Amino acid sequence: MTDRPLKVLIAKPGLDGHDRGAKVLARGLRDEGFEVVYTGLRQTPEMVVTAALQEDVDVVGLSILSGAHMTLLPRICRLLREEGMAEVLVTAGGIIPEEDIAALKEAGVAEVFGPGTSIGEVAAFMREHAPQRPG
């Protein structure tokens, strides 16, 4: 691991148009010293994974409020594995019911952050769990 900044992709898969949370998080993580690739609204799983691959990110943070998380998030995790990026840390935030969390974690999402989570908590989790990589 070198002393380079943590690189995080913040994306909104799916069709809901509520990107305030993702933007606030992107800005907050910037202030935590992270390099944040922000790709915004209406991302297909393929777009998220292409961006993650070309940007060589440590973390993919997905914000989703549409209710399609059980379809989109496992698909993103699977595509990441297929592209050789199994070690990338995947986190999710938005409106995700408690009862779905266990299945999402089973599918490869490392943590789900609900409303009211502070940016400090998210940053601390990413710092602690991001993959250790050789420079």
Added chain:
Amino acid sequence: MTKTAAPGSGARLAEEARGGSRLALSRLLTAIESRTAAAEEALRALYPSAGSAHLVGVTGPPGGGKSTLVAALTAEARAAARAVGVLAIDPSSPVTGGAILGDRIRMQQYAGDDGVFIRSMASRGHLGGLAGTTAEAAAALDACGFDIVFIETVGTGQSEVEVASIADTTVVVQAPETGDEIQALKAGLLEVADIVVVNKADRPGADRAAAQLEAMLPPLPRNGVEGAPDGRPRPKRPQVLLASGLENVGITELLAALDVQRRLRADLPHVQAARLARARAQVAGILADRTRAALWSDRRRAETDALLEAVASHILDPYAAADQLMGLARDGS
């Protein structure tokens, strides 16, 4: 390039990246940004294969439409089955080191297309509109077979002209209503342009802005040869084009103009001089890195820091300190 890595890992990355692995290319770019030993090994292996891509710098003020224009040019180049690399640089925070890399948001239609590779770079404290490792990143894309590499700078002011020293062709993107003729008279950014694009041509005032710009540019050389007869450097006269990245207007013409620049200018003396200047800047940068690495190595750090403290407390003058440090760096190698 001081960090340690397993010997051979750079050469392997280079080979896989050249062989078409996008993951290897991406990891290589990360190594380049971190200036690791593996990156140096890979760049040494790749350098002989680089040199055939057209490196196009795209610069101009924030919000002028650079990313949207690059996206439109990429689509145009893809239609002709040309492979396109994009390096999009955004500023790092001088306070936290963090950055928002937001240029990809305009360039998202290429997911799953192996002929397009887009990489954001944070400037990481480097001034001048680029990251300190952008030239090396462009060389890597070049060696991996991309036909055109767009280098999109940080939103620039009037004097961030560094991109012109690493690109073959420099495009300055302006929006209408960004100033009167006096702005076009000022030295700096416009002087390094090979092409000036007045973007957002669908907006009112775009024609007038282009005409004003045209009127204030240096006159065409009489004999068609740029540069004064006595060898003094002379500003070049850029081509002015109207375009709209968003509405896809003027993009075919812009890509064609880039191709003409590439073809016609390759043998011009000032283009060759620019190439030499690029080599000089690259080697000078590596020399500076190596000097720093030698002076702040575990063995030398204490001596180096002591000299700096002597300068800070005015016991030693900075020139004498620099002379002594040059000696230290030589011994330390």
